[in-house]
Amino acid sequence: MKNFKRTTVTTALPYANGPIHIGHLAGVYVPADIYVRYLRLKDEDVLFIGGSDEHGVPITLTARKEGVTPQDIVDRYHNIIKESFETFGISFDIYSRTTSSTHRVLASEIFKTIHDKGGFIEKTSEQYYDEKAQQFLADRYITGKCPHCGNERAYGDQCESCGTSLSPDDLINPQSTISGSVPVKRETKHWYLPLDQHEAWLRQWILEEHKEWKPNVYGQCKSWLDMGLQPRAVSRDLDWGIPVPVKGAEGKVLYVWFDAPIGYISNTKELLPNDWEKWWKDEDTRLLHFIGKDNIVFHCIVFPAMLKAEGSYILPDNVPANEFLNLEGDKISTSRNWAVWLHEYLQEFPDKQDVLRYVLTANAPETKDNDFTWKDFQARNNNELVAIYGNFINRALVLTHKYFEGKVPEMGALTDYDKQTLDEFKNVKAEVENLLDHFKFREAQKEAMNLARIGNKYLADTEPWKLAKTDMNRVGTILNLSLQIAANLAIAFEPFLPFSSKKLRDLLNLESFDWNKLGRIDLLKIGLQLKKPELLFEKIEDDVIEMQIQKLLDTKKSNQLTTWKPEAIKENISFDEFMKMDIRVGTVLDCQKVPKADKLLQFRIDDGLKGRTILSGIAEYYPNPADLIGKQVLFIANFPPRKLRGIDSEGMILSAENPDGSLTVVQSGVPLSNGSKVV
RNA sequence: GGCGGGAUAGCUCAGGUGGUUAGAGCGUCGGAUUCAUAACCCGAAGGUCACGAGUUCAACUCUCGUUCCCGCUACCA
Numbered sequence: 156m157k158n159f160k161r162t163t164v165t166t167a168l169p170y171a172n173g174p175i176h177i178g179h180l181a182g183v184y185v186p187a188d189i190y191v192r193y194l195r196l197k198d199e200d201v202l203f204i205g206g207s208d209e210h211g212v213p214i215t216l217t218a219r220k221e222g223v224t225p226q227d228i229v230d231r232y233h234n235i236i237k238e239s240f241e242t243f244g245i246s247f248d249i250y251s252r253t254t255s256s257t258h259r260v261l262a263s264e265i266f267k268t269i270h271d272k273g274g275f276i277e278k279t280s281e282q283y284y285d286e287k288a289q290q291f292l293a294d295r296y297i298t299g300k301c302p303h304c305g306n307e308r309a310y311g312d313q314c315e316s317c318g319t320s321l322s323p324d325d326l327i328n329p330q331s332t333i334s335g336s337v338p339v340k341r342e343t344k345h346w347y348l349p350l351d352q353h354e355a356w357l358r359q360w361i362l363e364e365h366k367e368w369k370p371n372v373y374g375q376c377k378s379w380l381d382m383g384l385q386p387r388a389v390s391r392d393l394d395w396g397i398p399v400p401v402k403g404a405e406g407k408v409l410y411v412w413f414d415a416p417i418g419y420i421s422n423t424k425e426l427l428p429n430d431w432e433k434w435w436k437d438e439d440t441r442l443l444h445f446i447g448k449d450n451i452v453f454h455c456i457v458f459p460a461m462l463k464a465e466g467s468y469i470l471p472d473n474v475p476a477n478e479f480l481n482l483e484g485d486k487i488s489t490s491r492n493w494a495v496w497l498h499e500y501l502q503e504f505p506d507k508q509d510v511l512r513y514v515l516t517a518n519a520p521e522t523k524d525n526d527f528t529w530k531d532f533q534a535r536n537n538n539e540l541v542a543i544y545g546n547f548i549n550r551a552l553v554l555t556h557k558y559f560e561g562k563v564p565e566m567g568a569l570t571d572y573d574k575q576t577l578d579e580f581k582n583v584k585a586e587v588e589n590l591l592d593h594f595k596f597r598e599a600q601k602e603a604m605n606l607a608r609i610g611n612k613y614l615a616d617t618e619p620w621k622l623a624k625t626d627m628n629r630v631g632t633i634l635n636l637s638l639q640i641a642a643n644l645a646i647a648f649e650p651f652l653p654f655s656s657k658k659l660r661d662l663l664n665l666e667s668f669d670w671n672k673l674g675r676i677d678l679l680k681i682g683l684q685l686k687k688p689e690l691l692f693e694k695i696e697d698d699v700i701e702m703q704i705q706k707l708l709d710t711k712k713s714n715q716l717t718t719w720k721p722e723a724i725k726e727n728i729s730f731d732e733f734m735k736m737d738i739r740v741g742t743v744l745d746c747q748k749v750p751k752a753d754k755l756l757q758f759r760i761d762d763g764l765k766g767r768t769i770l771s772g773i774a775e776y777y778p779n780p781a782d783l784i785g786k787q788v789l790f791i792a793n794f795p796p797r798k799l800r801g802i803d804s805e806g807m808i809l810s811a812e813n814p815d816g817s818l819t820v821v822q823s824g825v826p827l828s829n830g831s832k833v834v
Numbered sequence: 835g836g837c838g839g840g841a842u843a844g845c846u847c848a849g850g851u852g853g854u855u856a857g858a859g860c861g862u863c864g865g866a867u868u869c870a871u872a873a874c875c876c877g878a879a880g881g882u883c884a885c886g887a888g889u890u891c892a893a894c895u896c897u898c899g900u901u902c903c904c905g906c907u908a909c910c911a
Contacts (some may be wrong), residue, residue, distance in 0.1 A: 369839095370838090370839065370840095371838075371839050371840090371905085373838090374837085374838040374839055375837090375838055375839080375905080375906070376838095377837085377838070378836095378837045378838045378839095378905095378906065378907085379837090379838095379906075379907090381837070381838095382836085382837075382906090382907070448839090448904090448905065448906095449905085449906095451905095451906090452906075478839085478840090478904075478905085479904080479905090517846080517847095517859090518846065518847090521847095522839085522840075522847085523839075523840050523841085523903085523904070524840085524903080524904055524905090525846080525847095526846090531845080531846080531860090534845095534860065534861080535860085537871090537873095538859090538860065538861090538873095539859080539860080541871060541873075542871080542873050542874075543873090543874080545870095545871070545873090546870055546871065546873050546874065547870085547874080549869090549870055549871070549873090550869055550870045550873090550874080551869090551870095552870095553869060553870060554869050554870085557869075558869095597846095597847075597848095598847090598848075598858095601847095601848095601858080601859070604859085608859095608874095611870095611873095611874050611875070612874085612875065612876095614869075614870090614874080614875090615866095615867080615869095615874060615875040615876085616875075618867085618868095618869085619869075620868075620869045620870095621869095623869090688870095690871065692871085693871070694871060694873095749835095749909080750835070751835035751836080751908085751909080752835065752908075752909045752910085753835065753908085753909065753910095754909060754910050755909060755910065769911095770909095770910085770911085771910080771911090772909075772910030772911090773910085774909095774910095791911080794911060795911095797911060799909070799910075799911085800908090800909060804911070806911085807911050
């Protein structure tokens with residue numbers, strides 16, 4: 156690897172539309188913080204950048220829902236997030252926000268530079284426009300009926316009921332959420348970043364020059380590159396964001412994904428107004444992006460393309476992306492409140508930052524998705540932090556106080572067994588370093604914990620409490636060595652468990668905690684007075700854990716209750732409007748999966764006339780499509796034919812939406828004549 | 835459907851340019867011990883390394899196919 160002079164570490168900017176949860180922490184912030192603390196301990200030049208991502212449509216929607224301004228929303232969450240990070244010990248050099256003036260200026264400048272270099276292409280397209288509110292509608296501002304599951308409140312980008320991603324054109328009966336009016340199509344101009352033009356060098360840079368990236372990262376990039384890159388819009392018609400800084404762009408802002416990563420740079424600039432460029436433009440700087448797997452393509456392809464298009468910036472050297480953390484077997488979900496929220500944890504478990512840090516690292520989703528359970532949290536705390544680490548520290552201190560009034564005793568001649576023990580932890584430094592350098596935080600922490608295991612074993616094997624009756628010199632040596640191991644633990648755990656390390660250093664009156672001293676046995680001077688033993692960690696009892704589990708069960712219950720509520724009835728229509736619709740009864744003659752389409756079933760329907768073919772996107776709910784053959788179903792008979800996957804679909808099979816979002820074809824209970832009208 | 839990642843002890847995970855008895859932590863069981871937050875220490879049980887073929891003297895490790903989980907992507911009237 157190249158010898159870099161300094162390291163810039165960025166962490167995915169949390170979206171200021173909700174608080175931080177353990178998934179964010181495990182995937183991004185805890186590993187990044189460990190890495191940064193480690194580099195700082197080694198006295199390397201490092202800058203740790205964080206901040207809130209505060210633009211984009213979802214924030215405006217939340218604001219609208221609550222009847223406040225977008226600024227109110229981002230202020231609220233920015234403060235919650237910033238404060239919880241601070242309390243949790245994520246040691247950012249700066250945690251700023253994309254609504255800062257520095258960011259506003261820099262993002263504009265970067266856009267302008269790329270623009271002036273001809274790095275964008277301009278395209279005019281038709282988009283929905285709300286005539287009453289006199290503005291273009293972002294995908295999220297349009298609701299309508301989901302063509303897939305029939306949910307009436309699907310958004311223009313996604314149906315939250317069935318999870319399908321949509322485009323506004325897909326929606327049936329689109330409606331503006333701003334004024335409630337029916338939007339019309341209108342022409343609008345936007346700027347695009349032509350990723351396709353960047354494909355060649357990206358391919359070389361990633362696939363040839365960065366084979367060392369994690370398999371999930373490398374594979375995902377390769378997948379995208381092989382599919383071929385498309386131009387991506389970098390502007391939107393919206394009033395919340397950074398104005399597009401060119402003529403003729405009134406009412407347009409930078410698309411949030413364009414401005415957000417620039418936040419890394421502007422936050423650096425805010426911190427170091429005169430000195431920021433060396434962290435972003437010097438080839439001797441190593442740039443690292445810590446992110447979750449949802450952000451891989453963005454940080455490996457899109458953002459680098461932006462930086463390259465601008466021309467003066469360095470590219471990331473590595474993008475250590477983690478997978479996702481589940482909670483008690485289910486996906487973490489902000490909207491379903493299925494999460495352990497950091498700010499709540501900090502309140503409910505005061506002074507237990509390190510416990511969560513430890514558990515999240517021990518269980519980090521480094522190679523695949525992982526599960527967080529409260530039982531595991533309790534077990535890790537009680538069986539590892541308390542029983543192994545805390546217990547060893549306590550033993551060493553208690554013994555020293557008992558036999559030597561709390562002063563570090565002299566180290567006499569070392570026995571073979573002493574030397575053997577020393578051998579075991581001599582190379583801890585090299586091992587932890589090697590693991591951390593390769594972003595293997597889970598194993599690195601385990602290696603640190605191993606020191607405590609060595610200590611416990613040493614005490615058990617040498618039994619100083621027995622020797623105290625006969626050979627106090629020997630006891631002194633044993634305890635000196637034990638205390639040296641304790642001091643080593645304080646250093647080794649410093650990146651992982653900073654709060655406990657500080658507490659331990661206080662107990663040991665240990666001032667220096669230079670990483671380079673790790674592995675030495677002269678960290679504590681003879682005669683040094685130690686503080687009275689104090690527990691490093693305390694046990695977590697069953698009732699505390701049960702309360703947390705109960706809290707989640709309650710969430711689940713209330714989620715179920717809300718989902719089961721039928722939706723509100725749609726606005727009235729006239730009888731005439733209904734009569735325009737031709738709903739018929741038909742018998743399924745044949746039903747099979749459409750090849751090369753996951754969701755489509757192809758029906759052949761006896762409609763009493765010449766028969767018809769209808770496609771329906773319900774394949775995932777009918778693993779055995781043949782089961783439907785012979786059943787009588789209802790279908791819309793007077794939709795114009797539409798080609799799907801090359802097949803003409805002549806109508807729409809009616810299905811009912813279940814509480815879990817799945818679909819069931821509505822069937823006739825009694826035999827009817829094929830072709831009967833439903834009136 | 836295409837592409838990518840994953841599948842190894844009850845649980846969480848290591849592992850290897852293919853080569854003697856496949857590792858760790860936790861949990862379980864047994865033993866020892868009392869300095870310690872009934873903690874620590876020692877020992878044991880527990881795995882056809884997802885499934886099926888192939889290459890090979892030899893495969894958990896390579897190849898192909900299949901299944902399941904996660905993600906990206908197409909499809910959803």
